[in-house]
Amino acid sequence: MLKKIPADYFDSSKGTLKLLWEEEWRALGITQSLGWEHYEVHEPEPHILLFKRPLNYQPPVSQ
Template sequence: MGRVDYFQLDAAQKEQAKQLILKLMPKIQYSEKYYDDVNEYRHVILPKDLGKLVPKRLMSDPEWRQLGVQQSLGWEHYMIHKPEPHILLYRRPKGYQPPNQRK
């Protein structure tokens, strides 16, 4: 399979892609968090076959979750590393608390 945008597939193609996502989800790798003064970061490494479904643009939270990425709330897909599109780069504000847990 060449690179395709999962969100542009027709219903039959998307159903086939969903089966691939379910099969490959256990192989998704999550980095430890790393920090600067403002944000915490992490990267997610998708299996290359799953990475072929990633669009050539930043994804919203519901979109990357549809591709099998599982993270807590607040993460933003903020950058595309063109040489390795199967590696997704995320950030969120340092010390982030979900809205229902803020004091």
């Protein structure tokens, strides 16, 4: 799967995946509810992306 990820998503100094903005990880096909932030890549296994969001997260109310 990593071979299919665009080269500009990688950190050139480390050769590992950089932290992705929501638009970037959603463009890769990752789907989850609103409010999640990509905060770390598990370097020994770079296909594992770690996400976080506040426990009390409330999605914006659409009108």
